[in-house]
Amino acid sequence: MPRLGAPHAVTRKAWRGLGLILLIIIAAAFVLPILWTVSTSLRTPAESFSNPPQWIPLAPVWSNYSAVFEQVPLATFFLNSVVVTGAIVVLQLITSTMSGYAFALVRFRGKGAVFAMVLATMMVPAQTTIIPIFILIRYLGLSDNLASLVVPAIGGAFGTFLMRQYFLQMPGELAEAGRVDGASNFQIFSRIYVPIALPPMATLAVLNFSAYWNEFFRPLIFLQSTDNFTLPVGLVSLQGNFGTGSISIVLAGVVVALIPSIAIFLLAQRYFVEGITAGSFR
Numbered sequence: 001m002p003r004l005g006a007p008h009a010v011t012r013k014a015w016r017g018l019g020l021i022l023l024i025i026i027a028a029a030f031v032l033p034i035l036w037t038v039s040t041s042l043r044t045p046a047e048s049f050s051n052p053p054q055w056i057p058l059a060p061v062w063s064n065y066s067a068v069f070e071q072v073p074l075a076t077f078f079l080n081s082v083v084v085t086g087a088i089v090v091l092q093l094i095t096s097t098m099s100g101y102a103f104a105l106v107r108f109r110g111k112g113a114v115f116a117m118v119l120a121t122m123m124v125p126a127q128t129t130i131i132p133i134f135i136l137i138r139y140l141g142l143s144d145n146l147a148s149l150v151v152p153a154i155g156g157a158f159g160t161f162l163m164r165q166y167f168l169q170m171p172g173e174l175a176e177a178g179r180v181d182g183a184s185n186f187q188i189f190s191r192i193y194v195p196i197a198l199p200p201m202a203t204l205a206v207l208n209f210s211a212y213w214n215e216f217f218r219p220l221i222f223l224q225s226t227d228n229f230t231l232p233v234g235l236v237s238l239q240g241n242f243g244t245g246s247i248s249i250v251l252a253g254v255v256v257a258l259i260p261s262i263a264i265f266l267l268a269q270r271y272f273v274e275g276i277t278a279g280s281f282r
Contacts, residue, residue, distance in 0.1 A: 034258070041065070041252040048247050064252040068238065071249065074256065076227060077234035080146060082260075084230055085212045087150045089205050095155045096204060097197065100163025101189050105175060115164070122157045130221060137222060148222040149230075153212065159204050166200040167193065202268045209264050214257075231257045 035055070040048050042060040068074055102108075103115050133152050142148040170193060178188040194201075216232040223229055226237075235253045238246075 037251050037258075038255055041248055041255050043248050045246045045248055061248065064246070064248045065256070067246075067249045068253045068256060072234055072237050072253070073226070074231075074234070074253065077229050077231045078256075080228060080234075081213060081230040081232075084146050084149045085209055088153045088212045089208045091150070091154045092156050092159050092208050093201055093205060096159025096163050097194065097201060098189070099155070099160045100165075101167050101193060103160065103164045104167035105170075105172065105193075106185065118157050118160055122161075126217065130218070134221060143222070144224045144228060146228060149215075149218055152218075156208070159208070162200055162204055163197070166197060170196070206265055206268050210261050213261055 039055055039057060041064055042057045042062065043054075044061055047054065047057065099118075103111060103118075137143055137148045137152070140151075142151065174192050175188050178192050183191070214232055215230070219230045219233045223233065226234070235250070235257060238250045238253050
């Protein structure tokens with residue numbers, strides 16, 4: 001005699017199977033363009049447009065990667081991106097963690113109104129503020145300088161919101177215990193809350209690294225000298241005049257630019273997942 005719960009178990013397995021299929025389709029939508037980029041970077045320009053397309057090159061052209069370094073100062077672009085992205089990630093971790101803690105656990109007048117104004121900045125497109133920021137950059141004497149990319153990005157509304165939501169879930173008794181022991185607000189923040197806030201901090205670091213490593217709009221506006229170009233702007237020169245460059249070499253440069261983002265995500269994957277799921281349950 002079948003159990004009463006058997007139909008429900010079959011239904012759950014069916015929904016679980018459909019969910020798995022949906023996840024595979026979504027994953028393929030994200031992974032296939034990357035695989036196509038890697039595949040095309042190992043072909044000749046003529047093979048890049050063959051029909052039907054070949055996913056696996058019959059004779060990989062590894063010289064496309066050496067050609068990237070020969071045609072553009074890729075090491076300079078790479079170093080510039082490391083400096084800019086690393087500085088922004090570190091500074092945003094500091095400012096977002098401190099502001100998130102203040103908005104979550106420190107009492108001060110007008111906190112709600114100030115936080116609302118911070119969140120409101122997330123709804124303002126970057127294109128609408130680029131002109132006043134550019135004028136300020138020129139006034140500060142930072143034109144065509146890597147600092148012109150770092151200074152306007154020191155603070156971030158998203159990071160503040162992310163850290164605030166995490167700190168709101170932490171028990172207030174930790175702060176009270178610290179105050180009983182004579183700790184100041186900064187000591188409570190740095191010695192008690194920061195060590196247990198590593199998962200959301202890792203999440204914020206990975207998201208910021210990915211966003212600013214691949215940023216194209218602001219470097220295109222603020223930088224003029226080739227020696228100051230970051231990777232996204234510098235790789236454009238591989239296209240050549242009127243787009244006559246080799247598509248295979250261009251995509252080889254793109255693959256090289258992808259490696260740090262993938263490496264950072266793999267290294268911080270465990271903390272990234274913990275940070276994403278930290279606010280799921282209360």
